[in-house]
Amino acid sequence: xxxxxxxxxxxxxxxxxxxxxxxxxxxxxxxxxxxxxxxxxxxxxxxxxxxxxxxxxxxxxxxxxxxxxxxxxxxxxxxxxxxxxxxxxxxxxxxxxxxxxxxxxxxxxxxxxxxxxxxxxxxxxxxxxxxxxxxxxxxxxxxxxxxxxxxxxxxxxxxxxxxxxxxxxxxxxxxxxxxxxxxxxxxxxxxxxxxxxxxxxxxxxxxxxxxxxxxxxxxxxxxxxxxxxxxxxxxxxxxxxxxxxxxxxxxxxxxxxxxxxxxxxxxxxxxxxxxxxxxxxxxxxxxxxxxxxxxxxx
Amino acid sequence: xxxxxxxxxxxxxxxxxxxxxxxxxxxxxxxxxxxxxxxxxxxxxxxxxxxxxxxxxxxxxxxxxxxxxxxxxxxxxxxxxxxxxxxxxxxxxxxxxxxxxxxxxxxxxxxxxxxxxxxxxxxxxxxxxxxxxxxxxxxxxxxxxxxxxxxxxxxxxxxxxxxxxxxxxxxxxxxxxxxxxxxxxxxxxxxxxxxxxxxxxxxxxxxxxxxxxxxxxxxxxxxxxxxxxxxxxxxxxxxxxxxxxxxxxxxxxxxxxxxxxxxxxxxxxxxxxxxxxxxxxx
Numbered sequence: 001x002x003x004x005x006x007x008x009x010x011x012x013x014x015x016x017x018x019x020x021x022x023x024x025x026x027x028x029x030x031x032x033x034x035x036x037x038x039x040x041x042x043x044x045x046x047x048x049x050x051x052x053x054x055x056x057x058x059x060x061x062x063x064x065x066x067x068x069x070x071x072x073x074x075x076x077x078x079x080x081x082x083x084x085x086x087x088x089x090x091x092x093x094x095x096x097x098x099x100x101x102x103x104x105x106x107x108x109x110x111x112x113x114x115x116x117x118x119x120x121x122x123x124x125x126x127x128x129x130x131x132x133x134x135x136x137x138x139x140x141x142x143x144x145x146x147x148x149x150x151x152x153x154x155x156x157x158x159x160x161x162x163x164x165x166x167x168x169x170x171x172x173x174x175x176x177x178x179x180x181x182x183x184x185x186x187x188x189x190x191x192x193x194x195x196x197x198x199x200x201x202x203x204x205x206x207x208x209x210x211x212x213x214x215x216x217x218x219x220x221x222x223x224x225x226x227x228x229x230x231x232x233x234x235x236x237x238x239x240x241x242x243x244x245x246x247x248x249x250x251x252x253x254x255x256x257x258x259x260x261x262x263x264x265x266x267x268x269x270x271x272x273x274x275x276x277x278x279x280x281x282x283x284x285x286x287x288x289x290x291x292x293x294x295x296x297x298x
Numbered sequence: 299x300x301x302x303x304x305x306x307x308x309x310x311x312x313x314x315x316x317x318x319x320x321x322x323x324x325x326x327x328x329x330x331x332x333x334x335x336x337x338x339x340x341x342x343x344x345x346x347x348x349x350x351x352x353x354x355x356x357x358x359x360x361x362x363x364x365x366x367x368x369x370x371x372x373x374x375x376x377x378x379x380x381x382x383x384x385x386x387x388x389x390x391x392x393x394x395x396x397x398x399x400x401x402x403x404x405x406x407x408x409x410x411x412x413x414x415x416x417x418x419x420x421x422x423x424x425x426x427x428x429x430x431x432x433x434x435x436x437x438x439x440x441x442x443x444x445x446x447x448x449x450x451x452x453x454x455x456x457x458x459x460x461x462x463x464x465x466x467x468x469x470x471x472x473x474x475x476x477x478x479x480x481x482x483x484x485x486x487x488x489x490x491x492x493x494x495x496x497x498x499x500x501x502x503x504x505x506x507x508x509x510x511x512x513x514x515x516x517x518x519x520x521x522x523x524x525x526x527x528x529x530x531x532x533x534x535x536x537x538x539x540x541x542x543x544x545x546x547x548x549x550x551x552x553x554x555x556x557x558x559x560x561x562x563x564x565x566x567x568x569x570x571x572x573x574x575x576x577x578x579x580x
Contacts, residue, residue: 004407010483011406018397018416021453026419029430036430093320107325110332112569113559115512117530121537121551122335131350131544133334167331175570228425231514235534251425255515269429276426 030276037273039266048266059270064260068253069278071158071246076226078162079169083222084215086166087173092207094174095181105178112171116231119168124236127151127160154244157237161247164232169225173218180214181207220286227279230255250275338548339363346545366536366549371524375532376557381444382528383510386451390506391499394457399487401458402465403473420455424516432519442523451510457502464495501571504561508569511558529554 037059040051059065090108094101111119126132129149138150150160184207192202208215230251233239239248239256253259254271261267333353338346340358343365366372400406401413431450440446468491476486492499511530518531536543536550562569 004405007404007406011400011404011409014396014400014404014483015412017393018453018458021393021450022416022419022455024434025431025450026422026427029427029434030422032430033426090324093317093324096317098314098317104321104325106563106566107329109566110559111328113562114555115530115558116514117512117533118551118555121533121547122331124537125338125544125548125551126331126334128544131338131346133351133353136351167328170328179570224423228423230425231530234514234518235537251515254425255428255519265429265433272426272429276423279423280421 033269033273035269036265037270039269041264041266051266055266056270056274059267060274064253065250065271065274067245068248068250072227072229072249074158075162075165075229075247075249076223078159079165079226080219080222082162083166083169083173084219086170087177087218088211088215090170090174091177091181092203095178105174108174109171111168112175114168114171116168117235119164120232120235123160123164123167124151127236151237152241154241154246157241158246161229161232161236164236165226165229168232169222173222176214176218177211180211184210216286220283223282223286224279227251227275227282250278335548335551338545339366339552341545343545347542350544362545362549363553366546367553369546370532370536370550372529372532372550372553374524375527375529376553378444378526378532379511379528379530382447383507385444385448386510387503387507389448389452390454390457391503393453394461394502395487395492395495395499397453397458398461398465399483399491401462402468403486403491404483416455416458420459428516428519431516435520441520442526444526446520447517447526447528450516451513454506457506460498460502461495464498465491468494497568497571500565501568504565504568507561508558 038051038053038055039048040055041048094104094108114122126134127150129135135149150156188206188210189202192206197205227249228251229249233247233249233252234256237247238258239245239252248256250271254261254268254275256262261271337353337355339362340355340360341349341352342357342359342361345352345357346362397416401409401416435441435446435450438445440449472490473486476490481489511528513528514530517528521527521531524532533547533550533554536546
């Protein structure tokens with residue numbers, strides 16, 4: 001007891017810097033945003049009054065929030081399964097000690113070096129019908145695609161954003177899955193072989209189950225990224241095209257240049273708190289749903 | 299070692315060729331956006347107007363890169379990004395070492411509960427805190443300043459957690475023996491614990507640097523002047539409505555991406571270690 005209390009000053013000194021930063025810039029904003037989410041402000045955003053907890057329900061039910069949430073969900077549905085499948089496919093393909101494999105691994109990892117801004121601008125140019133080759137290529141493959149440009153057509157804007165996101169995340173997914181593949185004990189494959197399992201059987205019965213925890217982790221990360229999509233929206237579409245605004249995600253609704261709630265701290269806070277809860281629930285659902293099927297190596 | 303079961307060399311050879319063909323094809327698909335960007339960036343001005351879609355490596359020139367550098371003031375933007383990323387990285391390493399040490403080696407009352415509170419902050423996304431942090435920075439008078447870009451990022455739970463994991467592997471006896479010899483906590487941290495965690499600190503440092511460098515939302519909410527814009531939010535200035543100038547955008551993108559590509563090739567091992575820290579051991 002005495003000794004532990006004597007250790008208190010040194011512990012306090014060591015924890016103080018982190019505690020101060022996390023307190024001021026994480027804990028305080030969390031508590032404050034929940035409070036501010038009650039406020040209802042007038043058009044100028046200056047005079048606000050207490051609106052109560054009901055405001056959260058109002059904001060959640062509002063057309064703007066529902067629309068943005070649906071867009072965000074669609075973005076996640078487009079990016080997460082495809083991104084995971086591609087990452088696993090590439091990692092399995094490159095998981096063989098053959099000549100030149102290091103080169104291919106570097107290539108598949110390479111997009112990890114791109115930031116949101118860099119990846120988005122790369123795709124912004126690629127997708128411009130005036131200079132990019134991609135619109136022509138896609139038009140050749142699918143003639144029904146219209147020419148104004150994928151980002152300017154309300155039907156294709158969100159898939160185009162998804163394409164950019166999938167590419168940008170591919171490096172991360174590839175690296176994480178590759179590392180997980182390398183930690184699978186080779187004996188498991190050997191005994192599967194002895195049992196007469198073919199390539200596909202080995203993949204579904206050994207590789208996939210052993211990758212379970214990693215797939216779960218990656219899927220949570222990719223889903224969270226989709227629900228935090230801001231930079232790619234700002235640079236690729238600005239939430240547009242108007243008036244449908246099919247690429248307006250929840251973060252863009254809160255922080256976008258031409259956001260409706262830009263000057264309303266009350267609405268902004270309640271939307272941000274709601275986004276936080278959506279993210280929490282999604283992570284929980286994924287952990288609970290997938291956890292049962294995941295095999296943890298001891 | 300792998301057991302080979304392919305029936306004959308012919309089939310095995312075909313399989314191997316098939317795998318290579320697939321690898322080459324996919325490598326081409328993944329690299330295509332990068333190649334296209336490079337070709338656009340290295341195209342001369344007249345070529346950009348006459349052959350806007352050509353991606354052939356002919357008449358390559360650095361003129362567009364130079365123009366983007368000048369028009370976008372990219373030197374200044376890169377400098378701002380470097381200042382912010384280096385300061386945050388150094389800060390995070392120091393705060394993580396200190397906090398991790400307290401959690402691993404200092405036996406103080408309430409340690410478990412404090413650690414849980416630290417971990418809980420991991421759940422709070424920046425998208426939530428920025429609403430209020432923007433006001434905090436404003437009231438501190440830190441709009442358009444390096445402090446605004448740096449200070450809120452100076453501590454991360456991820457870093458503390460990562461370093462603590464390494465510290466926990468250090469035998470308790472080592473600390474106790476040192477304590478008997480009169481070695482205080484700070485000296486033990488500097489001379490024993492920190493050197494032991496060097497590989498993890500390398501990964502944490504690289505990761506923090508990258509994360510800070512790539513920040514988009516935070517700088518764009520507190521920076522409006524040209525003196526403090528980082529490269530990520532500053533690139534957008536090259537994106538005017540003018541279609542003829544899109545090759546300036548690609549040139550800016552190349553300049554912004556190049557330092558990180560080079561850095562990641564050098565620090566590949568640390569990157570993999572950092573990315574997989576939370577993932578592999580379920």
